[in-house]
Amino acid sequence: METKKVLITVYGAEQICASCVGAPGSKDTYEWLQAAIGRKYVDDSIDYEYIDINEPPAIKKHQDFVERIFEEDLFYPIVFVNEELVAEGIPRLKTIYQELDKHDVVQQAE
Numbered sequence: 001m002e003t004k005k006v007l008i009t010v011y012g013a014e015q016i017c018a019s020c021v022g023a024p025g026s027k028d029t030y031e032w033l034q035a036a037i038g039r040k041y042v043d044d045s046i047d048y049e050y051i052d053i054n055e056p057p058a059i060k061k062h063q064d065f066v067e068r069i070f071e072e073d074l075f076y077p078i079v080f081v082n083e084e085l086v087a088e089g090i091p092r093l094k095t096i097y098q099e100l101d102k103h104d105v106v107q108q109a110e
Helices: 026-040 060-071 093-102
Strands: 006-012 046-052 078-081 084-088
Touching (some): 006 060, 026 046, 026 093, 078 093, 084 093
Antiparallel strands (some): 078 084
């Protein structure tokens, strides 16, 4: 049985979100998520990408979403599991884990 890859995308910026005083930076959150998810799940089936909202890649879906972040004053970092927005601002692991479970990501053996 072939497992499908799950893509976790984190949109953020070097500067901490003005409404998220005291929160870690986006890049720190991105690295923290990788470590936390790696402890709970077999991450062979998980890919990660970080999108800097001040310098998004020349990919339409990323540019469109970055535009939405600024238009709607969304809090960042913003975390997606595949196409599902699962966290805005300070992410909660429980919510992200629930989404990974929906995609049948295998958990580490205890």
